Amino acid sequence: MTRARKIAVPLAALIAAHLLVVFAGFVAPYDVATQFREHPYAPPSPVHFLDGQGHIHFRPFVYAWKNNGNFAEYEEDTERVMPIRFFVRGDRYSMLHIFQSNVHLFGVEEPAHIFILGSDGYGRDQLSRLLFGGQISLFSGLLAAALSLALGLLCGSAGGYFGGVLDALLMRISEVFLALPWLYLLFAVRAFLPLRMSPVGTFLLLITIIGAVGWTRPARLVRGIVLSAKERNYVFAARGFGATEWYLLRRHVLPQTRGVLLTQAAILIPQFILAEVTLSFLGLGVAEPVPSWGNMLSTLQQYNVLSTYWWMIIPGLVLIPIFLSYYLLARSLEQQV
Secondary structure (H helix, E strand, O other), rough: OOHHHHHHHHHHHHHHHHHHHHHHHHHHOOOOOOOOOOOOOOOOOOOEOOOOOOOOOEEEEEEEEEEEOOOOOEEEEEEEEEEEEEEEEEEEEEOOOOOEEEEEEEEEOOOOOOOOOOOOOOOHHHHHHHHHHHHHHHHHHHHHHHHHHHHHHHHHHHHHOOOOOHHHHHHHHHHHHHHEEEEHHHHHHHHHHHOOOHHHHHHHHHHHHHHHHHOHHHHHHHHHHHHHHHHOOHHHHHHHOOOHHHHHHHHHHHHHHHHHHHHHHHHHHHHHHHHHHHHHHHHOOOOOOOOOOHHHHHHOHHHHHHHHOOOHHHHHHHHHHHHHHHHHHHHHHHOOO
C-alpha cells in the first residue's frame, strides 16, 4: 500500500464518522429527548427481508416489539410488519444550527418504533443518542487538540527562536506539566469547579481544561524543530538581506513544524476524546439529558444493566474503530515526517 493510501484510508473513515455526527439530526430517526416509556431497554430491532410466512419483501422491515409480561423482556410481534421508509418526517432538529428541518433518513410509521441499536432505560433510541453524543465526544477532542497545538506552537516557537530566559521559563513550566498525572489533574480541576452548569458551558469548560493540560509535548517538539531550523543557511541569508524576525518565523521556520503538528494532532485527539468520555462517565462532564458517549456509558455502572443489556456498551465499542483510525493516521503521518 502506498503512503498516500495509508493516509487516505483512515482519514476517509474519520471524515465519514464526523460527517455522520455533524448531520446527526438527519441520520437519526428520533430526537435525543424523545422517550418511549413503554419500551425501556428494548433490544436492537433486527432488519428483515423475509417474513414468517416465507415471503420476500423488497423493502426492508422490522417487527414491532411486544412485552411478554416482564420488565424489559420483549419478543417480536410477527403479525405486525413495519416497513422501513426513507426520507420520512419526524422530530424537528436544527441542521448545523443554521436551518430547521423534520426530514429524517429513515423511520417507520407511527405508532411503531424502530430501535436499530436498542433503547435505554427511558425508552430513548440509542442510535439517535449515539450520533448526537458524538457531536460532544468527537468535537471536544478536535477542539481541545486545536487549543493544545496552538499553545504548543506559540510556546515552543517562542522559546526555541528567542531562547534565553523566555525559553528556560517555558521549558520549566512544561516539565511541571509533564510530571503531573494529567488525568488526575483533570479530575481535580473539574471537581473544583461548579457542577451545575449549562451543557454549552460544560462543553467549553472541558475543551479549555483538556486543551490547556496537553500543550507541553507539542511545545517541546516544536521547540526542537525551531532550534534546528533557525540555524539553517537560508535563514542566515534572509536575515542578512534585512528580513524581519516575524518574516523569518512565518516564511522559513514555522513551516518546518507542519508535519510534527499534524502527527501530534492525530495522537492527541483520541487521548482528549477519551478524557471527555472518562469525565462524563464519572459525572464530571456533560450531564443528562444532553448525550455524550461518556454519560451514555455511565449506566453500565449498574451491574444489572452491564450483565443484561449488552447493547448499552455500544458507545464504548464505537471508540475502538475511531481510535484505531487515528492510530493508523498517526503512524502514516509519522513516516512522512
